[in-house]
Structure formats: structure tokens, C-alpha cells
Amino acid sequence: xxxxxxxxxxxxxxxxxxxxxxxxxxxxxxxxxxxxxxxxxxxxxxxxxxxxxxxxxxxxxxxxxxxxxxxxxxxxxxxxxxxxxxxxxxxxxxxxxxxxxxxxxxxxxxxxxxxxxxxxxxxxxxxxxxxxxxxxxxxxxxxxxxxxxxxxxxxxxxxxxxxxxxxxxxxxxxxxxxxxxxxxxxxxxxxxxxxxxxxxxxxxxxxxxxxxxxxxxxxxxxxxxxxxxxxxxxxxxxxxxxxxxxxxxxxxxxxxxxxxxxxxxxxxxxxxxxxxxxxxxxxxxxxxxxxxxxxxxxxxxxxxxxxxxxxxxxxxxxxxxxxxxxxxxxxxxxxxxxxxxxxxxxxxxxxxxxxxxxxxxxxxxxxxxxxxxxxxxxxxxxxxxxxxxxxxxxxxxxxxxxxxxxxxxxxxxxxxxxxxxxxxxxxxxxxxxxxxxxxxxxxxxxxxxxxxxxxxxxxxxxxxxxxxxxxxxxxxxxxxxxxxxxxxx
Amino acid sequence: xxxxxxxxxxxxxxxxxxxxxxxxxxxxxxxxxxxxxxxxxxxxxxxxxxxxxxxxxxxxxxxxxxxxxxxxxxxxxxxxxxxxxxxxxxxxxxxxxxxxxxxxxxxxxxxxxxxxxxxxxxxxxxxxxxxxxxxxxxxxxxxxxxxxxxxxxxxxxxxxxxxxxxxxxxxxxxxxxxxxxxxxxxxxxxxxxxxxxxxxxxxxxxxxxxxxxxxxxxxxxxxxxxxxxxxxxxxxxxxxxxxxxxxxxxxxxxxxxxxxxxxxxxxxxxxxxxxxxxxxxxxxxxxxxxxxxxxxxxxxxxxxxxxxxxxxxxxxxxxxxxxxxxxxxxxxxxxxxxxxxxxxxxxxxxxxxxxxxxxxxxxxxxxxxxxxxxxxxxxxxxxxxxxxxxxxxxxxxxxxxxxxxxxxxxxxxxxxxxxxxxxxxxxxxxxxxxxxxxxxxxxxxxxxxxxxxxxxxxxxxxxxxxxxxxxxxxxxxxxxxxxxxxxxx
Numbered sequence: 015x016x017x018x019x020x021x022x023x024x025x026x027x028x029x030x031x032x033x034x035x036x037x038x039x040x041x042x043x044x045x046x047x048x049x050x051x052x053x054x055x056x057x058x059x060x061x062x063x064x065x066x067x068x069x070x071x072x073x074x075x076x077x078x079x080x081x082x083x084x085x086x087x088x089x090x091x092x093x094x095x096x097x098x099x100x101x102x103x104x105x106x107x108x109x110x111x112x113x114x115x116x117x118x119x120x121x122x123x124x125x126x127x128x129x130x131x132x133x134x135x136x137x138x139x140x141x142x143x144x145x146x147x148x149x150x151x152x153x154x155x156x157x158x159x160x161x162x163x164x165x166x167x168x169x170x171x172x173x174x175x176x177x178x179x180x181x182x183x184x185x186x187x188x189x190x191x192x193x194x195x196x197x198x199x200x201x202x203x204x205x206x207x208x209x210x211x212x213x214x215x216x217x218x219x220x221x222x223x224x225x226x227x228x229x230x231x232x233x234x235x236x237x238x239x240x241x242x243x244x245x246x247x248x249x250x251x252x253x254x255x256x257x258x259x260x261x262x263x264x265x266x267x268x269x270x271x272x273x274x275x276x277x278x279x280x281x282x283x284x285x286x287x288x289x290x291x292x293x294x295x296x297x298x299x300x301x302x303x304x305x306x307x308x309x310x311x312x313x314x315x316x317x318x319x320x321x322x323x324x325x326x327x328x329x330x331x332x333x334x335x336x337x338x339x340x341x342x343x344x345x346x347x348x349x350x351x352x353x354x355x356x357x358x359x360x361x362x363x364x365x366x367x368x369x370x371x372x373x374x375x376x377x378x379x380x381x382x383x384x385x386x387x388x389x390x391x392x393x394x395x396x397x398x399x400x401x402x403x404x405x406x407x408x409x410x411x412x413x414x415x416x417x418x419x420x421x422x423x424x425x426x427x428x429x430x431x432x433x434x435x436x437x438x439x440x441x442x443x444x445x446x447x448x449x450x451x452x453x454x455x456x457x458x459x460x461x462x463x464x465x466x467x468x469x470x471x472x473x474x475x476x477x478x479x480x481x482x483x484x485x486x487x488x489x490x491x492x493x494x495x496x497x498x499x500x501x502x503x
Numbered sequence: 504x505x506x507x508x509x510x511x512x513x514x515x516x517x518x519x520x521x522x523x524x525x526x527x528x529x530x531x532x533x534x535x536x537x538x539x540x541x542x543x544x545x546x547x548x549x550x551x552x553x554x555x556x557x558x559x560x561x562x563x564x565x566x567x568x569x570x571x572x573x574x575x576x577x578x579x580x581x582x583x584x585x586x587x588x589x590x591x592x593x594x595x596x597x598x599x600x601x602x603x604x605x606x607x608x609x610x611x612x613x614x615x616x617x618x619x620x621x622x623x624x625x626x627x628x629x630x631x632x633x634x635x636x637x638x639x640x641x642x643x644x645x646x647x648x649x650x651x652x653x654x655x656x657x658x659x660x661x662x663x664x665x666x667x668x669x670x671x672x673x674x675x676x677x678x679x680x681x682x683x684x685x686x687x688x689x690x691x692x693x694x695x696x697x698x699x700x701x702x703x704x705x706x707x708x709x710x711x712x713x714x715x716x717x718x719x720x721x722x723x724x725x726x727x728x729x730x731x732x733x734x735x736x737x738x739x740x741x742x743x744x745x746x747x748x749x750x751x752x753x754x755x756x757x758x759x760x761x762x763x764x765x766x767x768x769x770x771x772x773x774x775x776x777x778x779x780x781x782x783x784x785x786x787x788x789x790x791x792x793x794x795x796x797x798x799x800x801x802x803x804x805x806x807x808x809x810x811x812x813x814x815x816x817x818x819x820x821x822x823x824x825x826x827x828x829x830x831x832x833x834x835x836x837x838x839x840x841x842x843x844x845x846x847x848x849x850x851x852x853x854x855x856x857x858x859x860x861x862x863x864x865x866x867x868x869x870x871x872x873x874x875x876x877x878x879x880x881x882x883x884x885x886x887x888x889x890x891x892x893x894x895x896x897x898x899x900x901x902x903x904x905x906x907x908x909x910x911x912x913x914x915x916x917x918x919x920x921x922x923x924x925x926x927x928x929x930x931x932x933x934x935x936x937x938x939x940x941x942x943x944x945x946x947x948x949x950x951x952x953x954x955x956x957x958x959x960x961x962x963x964x965x966x967x968x969x970x971x972x973x974x975x976x977x978x979x980x981x982x983x984x985x986x987x988x989x990x991x992x
Contacts, residue, residue, distance in 0.1 A: 027549045030542075030545050030546045030548075030549040031546075031549055031550070031553070033542070033546055034523060034527060034549075034550060037527065037530060037546075038523065038526065041526060041530065045534070045721065046736065047717070047718060047719050047721050047735075047736055047738075048718050049716070049718035049735050049736075050719060050734075050735045052735065053519075053522070053734050053735040053736055053773070053774075054736070056515075056774065057519045057520075057522055057523050057526075059519075060516045060519040060520055060523075061520070061523060064520070064553055227538070228536070229536060229537050229538035230536050230539060231536050232534065232536050245539075245542050246536075246539045246541065246542040247535065247536055247538075247542055247543070249536075284542070285542070285545065
């Protein structure tokens, strides 16, 4: 075997073990008995220790020096393996293991504190997580900025300054759009109850319509919907609110966007570094365009209105236009995942600033709740009423995802570019969506983005797919047009 | 740290990884998407490769040479670690990995072949499994007998000759008992349907009554009921037959016997070699005594009769005596797991002889179906009607469990000894069982057997608990008395 082949065989085992770790994470959030939390923390720590040791193995460095890639995909494999090898070498083994162990347990503490509306119960373990992440950031950054180093783990080839500049460019137009909308009459929402079985049945149908391969996945319930796994075992979760069926349906469509991305990747890349999405931002671009530009479009809402009436009878809104307005209602609210397209990115900006301050040390965990509440009041104009609507609403920080939030807005921005190109390439898209036919859109995305997996860097894959440089302009133009029409601005 | 402490810290990680492998097995049999079978095989192979390398690590040998155990439990730890180290060193790494990979996939092939009644679809991969197990047996046995070496993996300190002698001693009395019973009128079984929800609700209640700790476990459905995991995450499965509620209820009680054993082990042994049952035979003694000597006793059946009438209304049998007779009906049938206490061990003897012949090479996989059917006719007097009632009924061989079946009869035999001692120590046991109170019995078993985990060798733990040498006599005496009375022999 050549050095390249030896390296790839070794890497295949590492990737398989990483899949096992991911499967344990799925188990923890869906089916694990409550009393198993501590033992699971130990198990997660050991799996991470094995993975870390494999990624740091000196043989990887030797193979990388000698390996000759047979083609462009091989070069990308070497790029990703080297990146992971170098990042892993910077993080001490004990720290990597401790992080896996603590974040596994912190997740349970977060869920409990959130259920009990008690930030103080979560505070001690969050302090430990933040302390460990600061150490990890410092180890990764060496002379650079720790937050940038953490961000780089989710979105290569960007940094906090670029993100901040992007946010600065977006904020005034989003704030102005929001203000204009909130002066207009609020459309009516749905005012009845929707049974769980009916919501789940429709969720399953929508998942299939958006291209989810059920033979290689499954749908379960979770506190915080997520997608887990790569290759032939990509699982999604959703949640149900009997008064708000859109919570369940659009969570499902969102996670199907993530899942079909993983399922569509070139099978030659299975159990290699290219066998997963290009970055969290690109991943989010798929879930966002499925959920919003496609799923919340006027054309698709027309089809969904009829489909929901078949399942549930009268929907308490007059017609498809009123239904479309209800789906896209811009409303006051506390929860990021339930936010409309206009306000969503303001939620991300809040988290971005707070998490940077936590990692830099400018904000102590003990002051987080007050800082969140102050900032929320300032940005949204009303006060947080309880911790589960405030700084306890998201799972991310408990599991150590610092530097992750901005990838949501990057995903929105990528989705804006892709949507413009998709509509240019498929002039009859709305006709298809109006029939509940997602085949054209998901086929385009599969071909342009998804099948490539990690072959290209984020801006490259979005740039190649959309045929334009990546900027916030298409997203803002789309939002202003859509909501301008909806609210007669 | 002393050599002993270093070794134990190392071993703790190995045990945690073994738990992860077990969790993947649970996942595969309960929730895994069908299309993930091949990828899962790869994952199982890699986990096994990591475990095998850890168990063979030269440091383990060095620590074992230098380690001084602080107490008797420490000595038992060293005994078990050395045993596993020596066994692992004999099995080539490639073989260990290949076995994990192939058996993971073979399980899916078995389930498919069983559903389609097609042994020929299962034959090729079973040939591969048998070939690999013969290699493993030969590697482990060195100069000795390969089947003995495989058996030793499930039940230390016994061999096939001892098992065969035990079977020879049991068979004439079981055959005579069966023949006498089959000449008597057959009691009536239940003749109505039982809804799934009611069966599951009662299963959950029974699990709790038999001591299952729900905070550290869960109950799911599986084709073949099983128990999985140790310590704080011990999961059970069951299955439902709407015409036969005893299938679900007694499968659940059986698996609860396994599960409470794991849950009751001294927590100081968590994630060590002593933190699991002493052997498969001792494990089976717990599931068997829960299911049969306790669960199918006249006293408990009296309580269960009332309880089931509360849930389901009229049961189609006249009274508690008729219910007890229905629960313990000795009837013709093909399926081992549904067999009554009298005939169960005859099923095991059939499998023991066939699997020894497969491992020795005297029987080819291609001839297995015919050999099974011939032997079944000879032992039971009627012909197998379809493969799912014949050689495709059990999952065991697909997952490489050769040498495992005899531990079921060993378990019955151990349960016979324990039952005699339990009834000696708790004279009012039947009063308790008649009230549905399992606390006295399960408390005795917890104290005498379960809490010790792997501290003692099988015959030692059963001998200490029952205060008698381990023989088949108590089991046979119990069966002859119970069924003699039931059938007025």
C-alpha cells in the first residue's frame, strides 16, 4: 500500500469511531435513561480520548509527509486530515477527554435547570465548560485569538472580525425592516389545537417529500431538534407543540435539510473527512433553504394549506394567503428557533457578542443571565420573563459549542445566494412547489452542493453553486422583498 | 500510582469502551435504520479492534506481573483481567475484527431470512461465521478442544464433556416426565386477544415489581428479547403476541432477571471486570428463577390472575387454578423461548449437539437445516413445518454465539439450587408471592448472588448462595413435583 492508501485506511477507522461517538450523542438526547448520565460522561470521555490519540498519532504526520494524492478529492482528503491532525496536536489529551466528559454531563444539567427555570443550578457546570473551552481556545490559538480558533472548528477560513463586519452590514437593514413590520397590523396565527399523531404523520410525509431516505434514517422526539450521523445512518429529531404545528413541521423540514445533505454525499467519500458537510455554515444553508426559501414560500404554503386541511380540517385561517401570512408572521417572542426570518439573525448577534465575551473573559458566567436579559431588552424592546425564554433556551453552550452560533447566520447568507441562483436556474420552481413537488429544488441542491461533501471550502462550494461571490446582499434583498410584500411596506 | 492502580485505571477505560460496543448492539437490534447495516458492521469491527488492542497491550502483562491486589476483590479483578488478556493474545487482531464485522451483518441477514422463511439466504454468511468461529476456537484452544475454548468464553471452569454428562443425567428423567404429561388431558390455554397497550402497561408494572430500576434502564421491542448493558444503563426488550400475553409478560420478567442482576452489582465494581455477572450461566439462573420458580409459581399466578382480570376483563379460564395450568401448559411447539419448563432443556440439548458438530467440522452449514429437522423429529415426535420454527428461530449463531446455548440449561440447574435454598430461608415466600410481593425473593437473590457481580467463579457463587454442591437434582426434583401435581401423575 502507498502512504496515501495507508493513511486513508487508518482514517477510515477514525471516522467510524467518530460515528460511534455521534451515535452515543443521539442516544443520550433521545433514549438514554436519566440515571445513566454520569456513566455516559465516562464513556464519551474515553471515546474522545481514543479519537484524540488516533488523530495525534505520529504515523499520521509521517503519512502526510509522504502521501501523494491521486486526484483533487485525494488532495482535499489530505487537506482535511492535516487540518484535524494539527488541531488535535495543539490540544492536550487530558483536556480533550475532560471536555467530552463534562459536556456530556452538562447537557443533562442544562435540561434539568431549564425545566426548573433555575439558572443557578446550571451555573457551576457551565463555569467548568467555559473554563475548559477557554483553555482549548488558547491551546488552539497559540498566539492568535481563542474565539477565532474555536470558530475555525465549525467554519474554516473565517474569523470573528469578518463575522462582526457581516453583522454590522446586516443589522441596520434588519432592524429597519423589523421596525416597519411591527408598525403594521399583525396577521392572525392559528388558534386551534393539532393532535400529535396528525403532526407526526404529516412530518413523515414532508420528510419524504423533501428527499429524506427513510431506509437510512429515522425520526424521534428531542427537547432540541437535531440531526445526527453521516453516510447510511443519518437520524433526525423534532418536537411537538399542540398549539403550533409549524414548530414540528418546520423543525422536521429543517433537520431534513441537514440530513439529506449527509445522505446525498458521494458514497466514495463514506467514512472519510469528505464524507460530511463542508462546514456548519454550509450545513445550515441546506437546512435554512429547505425550511425558509422553499418551505415558507408562498407557492409551497399554498400546497401545505390544502394538505393540512385534509389532515386536520378547518385551520382557523381564511385562505392560502392568510395561511402564508400565519406561517411567516413576524411576532414578538423569546425563542431563537421559533423566530421568523427577519428577527432570527438578531438572536444570533446577541449570542455572538455574549459568547465572545465569555471566551475572552470579559463576561463571567455568574453575570451571564443579567447580561443576556439586558441585551435582549435593548435589542427587542421587552424583558425576558423566565430563564427558559432567556439564556437557558439553547443547548449549545452546555455541550461546549462556542463559536457555533454565527454559522447559523452564515447559513442564512449562503442560503440567500443559493436561492437566487436556484430561481435563476429553475424558472418554474414556484409551479413545482405549488404542487408540493420538491424534486427540482432538492435535485439542484444535491447536484450543486450536497454531493460534494467536504470537497471544497465553504465559500468555494457556495460560490461555485451560486455563480456569485458570497455576500449578505441576496439574503437581505430576498427578506425585504418577501416581507415588504407580505406587510405592504 | 501503584501497578495495581494503573492497571485498574486502564481497565476502566477498556470496560467503558466495551459498554459503548454493547450500546451499539442494542441500537442495532431496536432502532437502527435497515440501510445502516453495512456501515454498522464497519463500526462494530473498529470498536472490537480498539478493544482487542487494548486487551493485548503489553503494558497489561507488565502491570499484571507487578500488581499486588489490596484485597480479595482486587485478586478477583486480577484473575479476570489476566484471563481476558491471555484469551485476547491468542486471537489474531484481524480475526477479532472480522468476527465483529461479519456477525454484525449476519444478524440482519438472519432476520431477513427468517422473515422470508429462506435458510438458503442465510447460509452463505453463516458459513463465514462458522468458519471464523472455528478459527477463533482453534486459536484459543491451542492443543485443546475448540468448542471447549468457545464455551469457556461464556462459562469459565466447565467443558463440553461435563455438560454432556449433565445432559445425559437429565435427559431420561425429562423425557419420562414429558411422556407421562403428554398422556394426560391438556389444560386449556387462553383463547382471546390481548391489546398491545395493556400488555405493555402490565409488563412495565411487573418489571417494577421484580425490582427493575427504571431510572437506569428502559424497555423496548425487539425480534428476540434481550438485556443489554451494565452499571447505570441496563436496557431490556420484549415482544408482543396479541393471542399469547404470556410471551410478552414472561419475556419481560426473564429479561428483568438479567437486568436487576447487573443493576444490583456492588457499585464499587462499576466499569471493572467484576461489574458484570459471574457467567452467562449464573446470569441465566437469575432470569430463570424470576421467570419460572417465582413468576410461574402457583402463588404468584394467583395474584397475576386477579391483576390481569383488572386490566383485561374475563380471561377465558375459569379460576386461578385453571390460569396456573394455562401458564404452565406443557404443549407441543417448535420454539425454544416459548417452551415450558419440562421441554426447554430438550431444546438446548439439540442445539448443543448440532453446534458442537458445526465447530468440529462434522456437520457442514449446508446440511444444518436437514440435521436440525431430523433431530427435532426424533426428539419431539413431529416435523418442523417451516425454517422460522426450525433452525432459523434463534439469533445466536448469526452473532457468533457458539458454546452459549448450554449456559441456558446450566442456568436452569443453578436456579434449581437457588430455589431450594430460597424456600428454605423464606418459609413464607408463597404468602408474599400471593400478594404480588417479590421483595423477599429478589432481596435474597440480590444479597446472595447479584451484588457480588464477577467476584466468584460460577459454581462458587451458586454454592455459597445455596449452601449445597451444584447438581441437577434440585431442578429435576422441583420439575417432577410441580408438574406431577399439575398433571396428577
